[in-house]
Amino acid sequence: MDVNPPGSDLMPVVVLLAAAVIGVPLFRRLGLGSVLGYLSAGLFIGPFGFGLFSDPEAILHIAELGVVMFLFVVGLEMRPSKLWALRGSIFGLGSLQALVCGALLTMVGVAFGLTTPVALICAMGFVLTSTAIVMQTLSERGDAASPRGQRIVAILLLEDLLIIPLLALVAFLAPQPEGATRAVFNNWIPLATALGSIGVLVIGGRWLLNPMFQVLARAKAREVMTAAALLVVLGAALLMQLGGLSMALGAFLAGVLLSESSFRHQLEADIEPFRGLLLGLFFLGVGMSLDLSVVSANAKLIIAGVLALMAAKTLCIYLVARAAGSAHGEAVDRAVLMAQGGEFAFVLFSAAATAGAINPAVNANMTAIVVLSMALTPIMITVHKRLGTKAAKAASQQEAAVDRRTSVLIIGFGRMGQIASQGILARGASLTVIDNNIEVIKEAQAYGFKVFYGDGSQASVLRAAGAGEASVVVICINDKKAATYIAQIAKDVFPGSKLLIRAYDREHALTLTKAGADYVIRETFESALLLGRQAVLASGATEDEADEVMDFVRRRDAQRLDLESAGGKFAGRELLLGTRQSAKRAAVEEQT
Incomplete structure (x- = not known):
């Protein structure tokens, strides 16, 4: 057998x-x-x-x-x-x-x-x-x-x-059999x-x-x-x-x-x-x-x-x-x-x-x-x-350079993605947007936006959406894990593009920076600074004083992020303590 x-x-x-x-x-x-x-x-x-x-x-x-x-x-x-x-x-x-x-x-x-x-x-x-x-x-x-x-x-x-x-x-x-005729109708x-x-x-x-x-x-x-x-x-x-x-x-x-x-x-x-x-x-x-x-x-x-x-x-x-x-x-x-x-x-x-x-x-x-x-x-x-x-x-x-200069890809079209797209559209650049929420897509279409369905954490979807040819890729998804993963595969999927990512908090921002993101913004950072500026004004400061204070806070925050990225959280806490002491010292000097 x-x-x-x-x-x-x-x-x-x-x-x-x-x-x-x-x-x-x-x-x-x-x-x-x-x-x-x-x-x-x-x-x-x-x-x-x-x-x-x-x-x-x-x-x-x-x-x-x-x-x-x-x-x-x-x-x-x-x-x-x-x-x-x-x-x-x-x-x-x-x-x-x-x-x-x-x-x-x-x-x-x-x-x-x-x-x-x-x-x-x-x-x-x-x-x-x-x-x-x-x-x-x-x-x-x-x-x-x-x-x-x-x-x-x-x-x-x-x-x-x-x-x-x-x-x-x-x-x-093709040769026809003897006596056969070509049927026009059948053709x-x-x-x-x-x-x-x-x-x-x-x-x-x-x-x-x-x-x-x-x-x-x-x-x-x-x-x-x-x-x-x-x-x-x-x-x-x-x-x-x-x-x-x-x-x-x-x-x-x-x-x-x-x-x-x-x-x-x-x-x-x-x-x-x-x-x-x-x-x-x-x-x-x-x-x-x-x-x-x-x-x-x-x-x-x-x-x-x-x-x-x-x-x-x-x-x-x-x-x-x-x-x-x-x-x-x-x-x-x-x-x-x-x-x-x-x-x-x-x-x-x-x-x-x-x-x-x-x-x-x-x-x-x-x-x-x-x-x-x-x-x-x-x-x-x-x-x-x-x-x-x-x-x-x-x-x-x-030809490739012309296409690259005018191409921007936004991943995630929630509140932050919608606001981030406005400047790009106002400049007249070519914009592609993907999101995996069908309701967001339908709502965006009602306002004239063209949003494509796709899972932005999949490298194949990013390539299909044109990430490899885009001059700028903006990540606005409300998913820490997916955003981190995109940052990690960025050099493979869009090696020549600027990568701008929305971060959830300070720790997430540090992770994204280490992964190779070109620019990271915490989702509440800028709005919190604007609110803080109004608080400074309400406390009796002038416009110039409020701007100076907020610039000082912004610089200190950037320095703290740099130090934390290089030396860990302890260095960041030391700088934060220094920030408080400097702020108090500046306030005392101002009073005297």
């Missing part, structure tokens, strides 16, 4: 995790990026490496959810107004790049001996850039929110939308189904999602909020799949519909761990799917195809970018970043092979070409980064 050894079910999971844990840090250490680390690790453990996995397609099928979740996060950043502002880049720049690249790559395919229909399918498959690789790279270098990053995202969106007409094109180009059925799926998603996202999250937020069940976030992403992906569309498109639309929601930062933080793991699994699957036997049998053809297609696409993207008014540095960066084929090419080639539009040999060769192009892209990016011009780096830093 065949008995599986204990723990055998966990073996594939352990191998995948071990491959990622070993491969990714090694390649990042070499300066080659995490994507190439995943691809190489997948190749080593796949059927054409050590043979620890025999079915990479099964892994890719699950790991596609990583791309889906990535596009959901992208959608959260693309508010409808922002998306409308990018319409020119999406439908203008994106369409121009797709058409020009498609035409030139088709000519490359014809030059390799393919018929025009087959060359067109292969070319359009290679036009579809890898969203996963590009977005991962933009995310790693902090470029996704910059103007040039947004233009790249707009082109990627257009290319994701192209999969729909391209699949229809494959059906049109409208998939289109109507697709439009219906989009309509259902828009209606549900517009009127159902926010009320659902409000109910869950009041229940204060964190794990259920995470489950709801996954439900939204996977449900939207399933709806689009049932409508014959891309799952990634459904997730993106769901993200856009929630981009104006108060829950967007918490949703992003909840999805982020799953997105990272599944996206890494996707790259591992791509590495496993590289059929070395096909590459070996057709090595010259595949290598020539990779070089020719990548060179042609790089040239096209550069010329289109320059024609659209982009600077040389940005055009080169975009061309290098988008020179590869993408994951949707596998979908297109598989559909074409099933329909008989391309033969199995072309399908295998083109799949190998796309995988190799994806593997070469991180190397190209690394080389470009090392050889990049100082002007391009300066432009990128300038």
